[in-house]
Each structure stands twice: as structure tokens, then as C-alpha cells.
Amino acid sequence: MPQMSKADNTRIDILKKALPLVYKNGYQATSIDDIIATTQVTKGAFYYHFKNKDKMGLAIINDVMYPAMRALLVEPLLDSQNPQKEIYQMMEKVLMDDTFFNIKYGCPAVNLIEEMSPLNSDFANVLTKLFIEWKNAVVGCLNEGKKGNTVKADLNSEQVAVFVLSGYSGIRNLGKILGKSSYTEYLKELKNYLTILN
Amino acid sequence: MPQMSKADNTRIDILKKALPLVYKNGYQATSIDDIIATTQVTKGAFYYHFKNKDKMGLAIINDVMYPAMRALLVEPLLDSQNPQKEIYQMMEKVLMDDTFFNIKYGCPAVNLIEEMSPLNSDFANVLTKLFIEWKNAVVGCLNEGKKGNTVKADLNSEQVAVFVLSGYSGIRNLGKILGKSSYTEYLKELKNYLTILN
DNA sequence: TTCAAAACATACTGACTGGTATGTTTTGAG
DNA sequence: CTCAAAACATACCAGTCAGTATGTTTTGAA
Numbered sequence: 063m064p065q066m067s068k069a070d071n072t073r074i075d076i077l078k079k080a081l082p083l084v085y086k087n088g089y090q091a092t093s094i095d096d097i098i099a100t101t102q103v104t105k106g107a108f109y110y111h112f113k114n115k116d117k118m119g120l121a122i123i124n125d126v127m128y129p130a131m132r133a134l135l136v137e138p139l140l141d142s143q144n145p146q147k148e149i150y151q152m153m154e155k156v157l158m159d160d161t162f163f164n165i166k167y168g169c170p171a172v173n174l175i176e177e178m179s180p181l182n183s184d185f186a187n188v189l190t191k192l193f194i195e196w197k198n199a200v201v202g203c204l205n206e207g208k209k210g211n212t213v214k215a216d217l218n219s220e221q222v223a224v225f226v227l228s229g230y231s232g233i234r235n236l237g238k239i240l241g242k243s244s245y246t247e248y249l250k251e252l253k254n255y256l257t258i259l260n
Numbered sequence: 261m262p263q264m265s266k267a268d269n270t271r272i273d274i275l276k277k278a279l280p281l282v283y284k285n286g287y288q289a290t291s292i293d294d295i296i297a298t299t300q301v302t303k304g305a306f307y308y309h310f311k312n313k314d315k316m317g318l319a320i321i322n323d324v325m326y327p328a329m330r331a332l333l334v335e336p337l338l339d340s341q342n343p344q345k346e347i348y349q350m351m352e353k354v355l356m357d358d359t360f361f362n363i364k365y366g367c368p369a370v371n372l373i374e375e376m377s378p379l380n381s382d383f384a385n386v387l388t389k390l391f392i393e394w395k396n397a398v399v400g401c402l403n404e405g406k407k408g409n410t411v412k413a414d415l416n417s418e419q420v421a422v423f424v425l426s427g428y429s430g431i432r433n434l435g436k437i438l439g440k441s442s443y444t445e446y447l448k449e450l451k452n453y454l455t456i457l458n
Numbered sequence: 459t460t461c462a463a464a465a466c467a468t469a470c471t472g473a474c475t476g477g478t479a480t481g482t483t484t485t486g487a488g
Numbered sequence: 489c490t491c492a493a494a495a496c497a498t499a500c501c502a503g504t505c506a507g508t509a510t511g512t513t514t515t516g517a518a
Contacts, residue, residue: 072495086378087379088375088379090286090288091288091379093474093476094475094476094477095475095476103496104496105476105477105497105498106480106481106495106496106497106498107496107497108496109476109477109478111495114476115476115477166378167378168374168378172374172433173374175433175434175436176366176370176371176375177286177375179436179437180284180365180366181285181286186436189437193434193438218445218448218449221449222449224431224445224446224449225445225449225450227430227434228426228431228433228434228442228446229426229427229430231429231430231434232425232428232429232430232432232433233422233426233429233430235370235374235426235429235430236373236391236422236426236429238373238377238378238384239384239387239388239391240388240392240422244422247416247419247422248422250416250419251416251420252423254419254456255453255456258453258455258456270465291504291505291506292505292506292507293504293506301466302466302467302468303467303468303469303508304466304468304510305465305466305467307506307507307508308465308466309465312506313506313507
């Protein structure tokens with residue numbers, strides 16, 4: 063981040079402090095008054111940086127959530143040697159290790175798909191972009207595995223990718239009511255599932 | 261339904277007409293004014309039947325959503341001969357055939373877990389009950405299959421059930437942004453996955 | 459038929475919402 | 489140092505929300 067002015071700092075500070083609020087309470091249930099109370103920024107400052115609430119919501123996704131999710135979900139799958147291993151480890155890390163997530167609140171990106179994608183096409187578009195990129199990373203990872211003969215050549219990579227992403231999105235949801243044990247059970251069965259790919 | 265009085269009819273009418281609103285817009289975003297406008301029932305009538313908005317929300321789940329979901333998800337798995345086949349057909353039917361669902365809006369039960377379970381323990385409890393019952397039906401179905409040797413004896417049924425439920429919850433979410441093709445891709449891979457159970 | 463309780467109808471309230479109008483202060487190029 | 493634009497601060501507004509107060513009508517047992 064080169065040359066962050068003080069104003070840029072205010073902007074990114076609002077986004078970084080608003081994200082946990084949206085994560086815990088949902089986007090619509092998080093009021094601008096909540097955000098300015100938490101950030102200690104006045105309403106004038108808020109509306110100087112964002113035209114309206116939705117523009118701020120989109121900025122949270124694009125400027126904070128997207129890079130963070132990309133690092134967790136996409137980057138571990140690039141330059142792959144062993145797809146099964148890398149997919150499993152990516153999943154285990156994001157589910158069990160990351161300190162931002164709270165099982166009770168699931169995954170902020172998944173939550174926003176649920177809440178906002180049917181209501182606002184701008185939200186739908188940026189969230190679609192994130193998940194398509196993740197899906198493509200899984201597909202690319204599997205296709206690399208085909209070359210190295212670590213996954214079978216007739217595998218439908220797209221299909222497997224959709225299945226894997228569904229599992230993630232779903233366990234983030236179910237975990238909210240079933241608790242941590244559901245994460246470990248999911249991961250164990252994911253490992254079983256991945257063995258059929260070769 | 262024996263002896264439904266006129267008042268009982270009003271009550272169930274409110275619930276049945278409120279459910280699609282909650283399904284499309286979310287629970288918190290659906291105002292009581294929206295509901296009474298759609299149901300053509302006055303606020304006085306609404307609050308005669310429900311102490312507050314949350315009691316109505318819980319009644320929607322218990323009195324409308326729960327029986328409907330049970331019929332779709334649980335009952336097809338009872339008295340099972342061939343778990344793989346019955347699990348797959350249950351999933352295909354609920355995803356592809358049911359006329360209530362709209363891919364854009366996902367599944368109302370999944371949506372409510374996402375939105376309400378972290379915020380309200382009463383909602384969390386009734387939704388947990390529904391999904392635990394579904395999970396138990398999958399487990400029971402698989403255990404029956406063990407007896408009939410259609411699934412392998414050392415299978416961890418609980419683990420498989422969590423994995424299957426995750427898939428459903430997840431594809432209901434992903435389908436919102438990826439569209440109908442993701443449903444068919446998911447189902448094809450579910451079929452592949454189920455083959456490893458025997 | 460009576461009449462009390464059940465079932466509804468209408469008008470309203472106070473708290474909160476996203477957003478704006480109108481200021482004041484800070485910043486940095488010239 | 490100057491001063492205009494950038495960056496903020498405060499007060500406020502019109503709309504919406506869940507919920508209530510206070511009615512009127514309908515129902516069904518006696």
C-alpha cells in the first residue's frame with residue numbers, strides 16, 4: 063500500500079471496522095449509526111467517503127473481504143502438485159485455523175450471498191466474481207493434477223469444484239447450529255470423498 | 261386438520277402468506293406492515309394471534325415450514341431399502357421438482373439459519389430440531405443399508421449425513437449466484453460421491 | 459335472546475433509519 | 489503565508505419500524 067494519505071486511512075478504517083459488524087449482525091441489520099459509533103467517525107466523514115450505504119457495503123467486499131478470501135481460498139491452490147492434498151489443506155485451514163472466523167457467524171462471504179444476492183445485483187456480481195475465481199482455482203488445480211496423473215483424466219473438474227464449494231458454503235451454514243463437531247466430521251468425510259478423484 | 265375455526269383459519273392464513281415474504285426478503289427485512297398488507301389482515305388481528313413478530317416467525321417455522329420440509333427431506337428416507345438411491349432421489353426432487361422453491365431465493369430453512377440462528381436462540385433451536393431430524397433420517401437410512409449390505413459396514417453414518425446436509429445447504433446458497441446449472445452439476449457429483457458408500 | 463369473551467379494526471407513538479444541509483477545520487500546492 | 493479544495497462535524501428531516509391503546513364487531517354457549 064503505497065502512499066496512504068490520512069483520508070485513505072479513515073476510509074479503510076471504516077471498512078475494516080464495519081466488516082465485523084456486518085459479519086455478526088448481517089448487512090441490513092447493521093445501521094450506519096452502528097458503524098459510526100464503532101469507528102468513532104462522524105456521519106459527515108462517512109458520507110464524504112461513501113455515496114451511500116450500499117457503496118460502502120460493496121467496498122467492504124472488494125477492498126477487504128476479497129483480498130482476504132483470495133489469500134485463504136485461491137492462492138493455496140496455485141502451482142499445485144497434489145490437488146487432493148491442497149484442496150483438503152485449504153479447507154482445513156480456513157475452517158479450523160483462521161482466527162477471524164467465528165463458527166456461530168459462519169463465513170461473511172457466504173452470509174452475504176444468502177442475504178444480499180437476491181436483493182441487489184451489484185452485491186450478487188462482486189460475490190459471484192469471488193466464488194467463480196475460487197471455483198476456477200479448484201478447476202485449475204484439478205487439471206494440473208490430471209497432467210501429473212494424481213487425479214484421473216476423465217474427471218469432470220467443474221463438477222467436482224461445484225461440489226467442493228457447496229460443501230464449504232454448506233458447512234459454514236450448518237456449523238452455526240450444529241457446532242464445531244460438524245466441522246471435523248465434514249473434514250473427515252471430505253477426505254474420504256477426495257480419494258475417489260484418482 | 262379437524263375443526264378449524266374461522267379464527268384458526270386467519271392465523272394459518274397469516275403464516276402461509278408471510279412465509280413467501282420472509283423467503284424472498286429475509287425475516288428482518290419483512291415488516292409487519294408488509295405482512296398485513298399482503299394478508300389483508302389488520303394489525304389488531306395480527307397482534308391478537310401473535311404476541312410479537314418473533315412469535316410469528318417461530319410459528320411460521322413450526323407450523324408451516326417444518327411439516328413441509330419433513331415431507332420432502334425426512335419421509336422419503338423412512339423404510340429404506342437402498343440408501344444411495346433414496347438419498348439421491350430425495351435430493352433431486354427437492355432441488356429440481358418442488359414448485360415452491362425459487363433458485364434465486366434458495367431454501368427458506370437454510371436462509372433462516374444463516375440470518376437468525378446467530379441472533380436469536382429460539383430460532384436456532386427450532387431450526388436445529390429440523391436439521392437434526394433430517395440428519396437422523398439420513399443416519400437411519402444408512403444404518404438400514406448396512407443391515408441389507410447395500411452400504412459398507414464400517415461407514416461412519418453420522419459423518420456422511422453431515423456431509424450430505426452440508427452439500428444441500430451449500431448448493432442452495434451457491435445456486436443463488438451460479439444459477440440452475442450448478443444444481444445439475446452438484447447432483448451429478450453427489451451421485452458419484454454416493455457410490456463410495458458401498 | 460343475551461352477553462361476555464373472542465376476534466378483529468383504527469389510530470397512534472416513540473425509537474430508529476438512511477440520507478442531507480450546512481456548517482467548521484485541516485491540508486498541501488503555489 | 490494564502491486560500492481553495494479536501495476532509496470532516498453537527499443538526500436535522502422524512503420515512504419506517506414494532507408495538508400499543510382503544511375502540512367495534514362477531515361468535516357461541518347458556
